[in-house]
Amino acid sequence: MSDLYLNAAIGGALTGLVYGLMALGLSVIFGVVRVVNFAHGEMMTAAMYAAILLAQAFKLDPLVSMVPIAAGMFVFGYLLQRGLVNAFVTRPEHTQFMLMVAVAIVITNSQLIAFGPNARNVQVDYALDSYQIGSLIIDKVRIFAAVAALAISAALFAFFRFTLTGRAIRACADNFLGARVVGLNVRHLYGLTFGIGAACLGAAGCLLLLLVDVTPLQGPSYTLLAFIIVIVGGMGSLMGALLSGLLVGISEALAGAAFDPSAKSMFTFGLLILVLLFRPQGLLGRRA
Amino acid sequence: MKMLLDGLPRRALVALGVFFALLLVAPWLVNAYVLSLLVVVLYFAYAGQAWNIMMGFAGQLSLGHSLYVGLGAYTAAALFVKFGLNPWVGFLAAMVVTTAMGAFIGFLAFRFGIGGVYFAILTIAFSEFVRIGFDHWPALGGSGGLFLPVANLSSNDLPNLRGAPVMFYYVMLVMTALALGFCRWLLGSRLGYYWQAIRENEDAAAALGIPVFRYKMIAVMLSSAMTAFAGVFYAFYYNNLFPEQIFSMGRSIEIILGPIIGGLGTLFGPIVGAFVLTPLADGLSELLQWAGIDVPGVKQVFYGLCLLGVVVFLPNGIWPVLARRLKLGREH
Amino acid sequence: MALLEVQGIGKHFRGLRALHDVSFEIPEGAIHAMIGPNGAGKTTCFNVIAGVYKPDGGSLRFNGQTISGLRPDQICRAGIGRTFQVVKPFPGLSVLDNVVVGALNATHHVPAARKEAMRVLEMLHLADKAHHSAASLTLPERKRVEVARAMATGPRLLLLDEVMAGLRPTEVDEMVAVFRRVNQETGLTILLIEHVMRAVMALAQQIVVLHYGEKISAGAPQQVVSDPKVLECYLGEEAL
Numbered sequence: 001m002s003d004l005y006l007n008a009a010i011g012g013a014l015t016g017l018v019y020g021l022m023a024l025g026l027s028v029i030f031g032v033v034r035v036v037n038f039a040h041g042e043m044m045t046a047a048m049y050a051a052i053l054l055a056q057a058f059k060l061d062p063l064v065s066m067v068p069i070a071a072g073m074f075v076f077g078y079l080l081q082r083g084l085v086n087a088f089v090t091r092p093e094h095t096q097f098m099l100m101v102a103v104a105i106v107i108t109n110s111q112l113i114a115f116g117p118n119a120r121n122v123q124v125d126y127a128l129d130s131y132q133i134g135s136l137i138i139d140k141v142r143i144f145a146a147v148a149a150l151a152i153s154a155a156l157f158a159f160f161r162f163t164l165t166g167r168a169i170r171a172c173a174d175n176f177l178g179a180r181v182v183g184l185n186v187r188h189l190y191g192l193t194f195g196i197g198a199a200c201l202g203a204a205g206c207l208l209l210l211l212v213d214v215t216p217l218q219g220p221s222y223t224l225l226a227f228i229i230v231i232v233g234g235m236g237s238l239m240g241a242l243l244s245g246l247l248v249g250i251s252e253a254l255a256g257a258a259f260d261p262s263a264k265s266m267f268t269f270g271l272l273i274l275v276l277l278f279r280p281q282g283l284l285g286r287r288a
Numbered sequence: 289m290k291m292l293l294d295g296l297p298r299r300a301l302v303a304l305g306v307f308f309a310l311l312l313v314a315p316w317l318v319n320a321y322v323l324s325l326l327v328v329v330l331y332f333a334y335a336g337q338a339w340n341i342m343m344g345f346a347g348q349l350s351l352g353h354s355l356y357v358g359l360g361a362y363t364a365a366a367l368f369v370k371f372g373l374n375p376w377v378g379f380l381a382a383m384v385v386t387t388a389m390g391a392f393i394g395f396l397a398f399r400f401g402i403g404g405v406y407f408a409i410l411t412i413a414f415s416e417f418v419r420i421g422f423d424h425w426p427a428l429g430g431s432g433g434l435f436l437p438v439a440n441l442s443s444n445d446l447p448n449l450r451g452a453p454v455m456f457y458y459v460m461l462v463m464t465a466l467a468l469g470f471c472r473w474l475l476g477s478r479l480g481y482y483w484q485a486i487r488e489n490e491d492a493a494a495a496l497g498i499p500v501f502r503y504k505m506i507a508v509m510l511s512s513a514m515t516a517f518a519g520v521f522y523a524f525y526y527n528n529l530f531p532e533q534i535f536s537m538g539r540s541i542e543i544i545l546g547p548i549i550g551g552l553g554t555l556f557g558p559i560v561g562a563f564v565l566t567p568l569a570d571g572l573s574e575l576l577q578w579a580g581i582d583v584p585g586v587k588q589v590f591y592g593l594c595l596l597g598v599v600v601f602l603p604n605g606i607w608p609v610l611a612r613r614l615k616l617g618r619e620h
Numbered sequence: 621m622a623l624l625e626v627q628g629i630g631k632h633f634r635g636l637r638a639l640h641d642v643s644f645e646i647p648e649g650a651i652h653a654m655i656g657p658n659g660a661g662k663t664t665c666f667n668v669i670a671g672v673y674k675p676d677g678g679s680l681r682f683n684g685q686t687i688s689g690l691r692p693d694q695i696c697r698a699g700i701g702r703t704f705q706v707v708k709p710f711p712g713l714s715v716l717d718n719v720v721v722g723a724l725n726a727t728h729h730v731p732a733a734r735k736e737a738m739r740v741l742e743m744l745h746l747a748d749k750a751h752h753s754a755a756s757l758t759l760p761e762r763k764r765v766e767v768a769r770a771m772a773t774g775p776r777l778l779l780l781d782e783v784m785a786g787l788r789p790t791e792v793d794e795m796v797a798v799f800r801r802v803n804q805e806t807g808l809t810i811l812l813i814e815h816v817m818r819a820v821m822a823l824a825q826q827i828v829v830l831h832y833g834e835k836i837s838a839g840a841p842q843q844v845v846s847d848p849k850v851l852e853c854y855l856g857e858e859a860l
Contacts, residue, residue, distance in 0.1 A: 105592030
């Protein structure tokens, strides 16, 4: 019995790392551009469909197609920011929200038109393989997805810490005006940030496709999930997003094992409410 | 009444009068289809006004108003189905339930100064949380839905809210008009001034002696209490309730689109928005049907694009522009 | 008994000592000024008095009552009005409505508040802008709206944070005349933070000088400006 829960928890933790990567994308965008990307889940769903198309056309494993898709999402994110979102950066929050909701509605329903309402997935030949350690059974796909998510997150941390561009973006996040004063091209950096966030999302979508099906209307629930993870982890804390992704993954899996799979998001919402109650700045966030 | 109309230019009064008169006689002028559309328009005009109090007046972005619609609907419907309780009494019970819920969420959030996006997410989370709860509540039908006995269309029974669409139309018309008068009164009162101050700048509001927490609580409680009626109406008009539908995030967004498109924080914005959006959505369906396009999603893509257009080109909504063009604005 | 008694208050921000052991008193009906180089802790001191920050230590008494620990809105209702150094107008409201919000602190009756707001606007020479949007004003005008809003709350003590900055000399004189008149007519007590010495010298009966969060000098204007410690901190910093 306890093995059941342990298995579920480990599986959940691995899935949670992918959630964490998805939420990282949101955290980066909100932390720097200060725009609420309410089309987050919808954009990830688009990446998942792209992975399905590449798998059908070229038999590409999502672990491989992740690279071109992340690149494509980067370009999409950059253009979206420069072309549409940038004019809204200084607008009130609800206006930004409406803009992104409109974008989300268009994306979601275009997917519905293009792919129909049914769930789709990608079959990789190692889908059913698993590693066994004692009584623990861990799916191979989950390991792959989690390791890849961790590697990408690590690369992202390194980018923000060690590269000049990464530091410039952090400077923008800390002090918009100051960044302009010292001559940083804030618009370009915002575009890059949006692109980076979208690229994380693209990668996360490909990895998630190894674990779950995709449906055209799933977008809003992933948007919400990403938001909850970011808030639970602490707005602006990249480490927090990853950690809370892990937590949410585990709580989902345990809720699914102990009660009913449909109750899993209730636990996630419960987690959010608890955090807002007792630690409103999030797990690793700093109090404003 | 006089105070409510004070300060409006004559042409605005005339326009308002003509508009209201047209709505009063509409059931004799239009066919059943248009009437059913008007019921939906008024429903969104009413719910939009309730939401507008919270966001438009007091600046607190709720993205989970379907929670109050759903709770209101389920409370009144369950009391009616299980105990035969009169829906108007049920409405009072529904108000108590939604107000308590609003107060709880507000208390959680405003105590810790949670605002903006965080608050918005909290409202969505609560509405999703409750939706899943109702999905698993067998006594109220669970995800299978709760059904009211279908009304006898030939006789109107106003006390029990059973009857023909015309009756529901007038009920909603009266409620919308009442809500408009109420909002007008609120906006001109001390409460309204304090809300707007909080919306514009909380620190400055506090420095002027406004207990920000208390006034935000009043906003969320009033708004959720008013929204309860939208739920009661929904339950008795449609006779069926599914948690999946009534609590959905999509419903919340539908409610708030009207006020935002119409003009956030304005009195007539929610009404104008409802009169634009509902026919637009319906017109699109008609148009697509006429063109022989029957692909799910096409309508919503158009809808999304229209929305995008309004957000980009009319950032303050339709009403402010309309009021200026037609010179309907308030005189000083 | 002084109207405001500040006794040994201090405030730290993560190791930064913004205020240390600052004490002063303002008697009812007086006009005092607080000066000091940028970063001296003047605005922090205002924020502590106005309830934005809780002091780390010391005591604050207003009209004989302890006010430390009260929220900003409670402090305002107790009778202390304030303006913000970085102005915080209600941009979506008209100038009149901005001031009406303040006036509603003193009366619950909206028409009465509108009347009072109009009176304050006239006093501050803003009546012709009453129906303009607050967002459309110039910075000096916005500062005057802040003053009008704070005055409309019906305070006994008014805290003014650099409301003369950016004004032309004639405008400074105009504001000085307004404050002097209000002070004489209603007995309103005023504490102003100000860099514009022309205004300070014309208005203040007493000056408190802060430097690095500490009170380094206090007294009558002539006495303070010739205090070597004051000269040193100013000449060292700004070389005027």
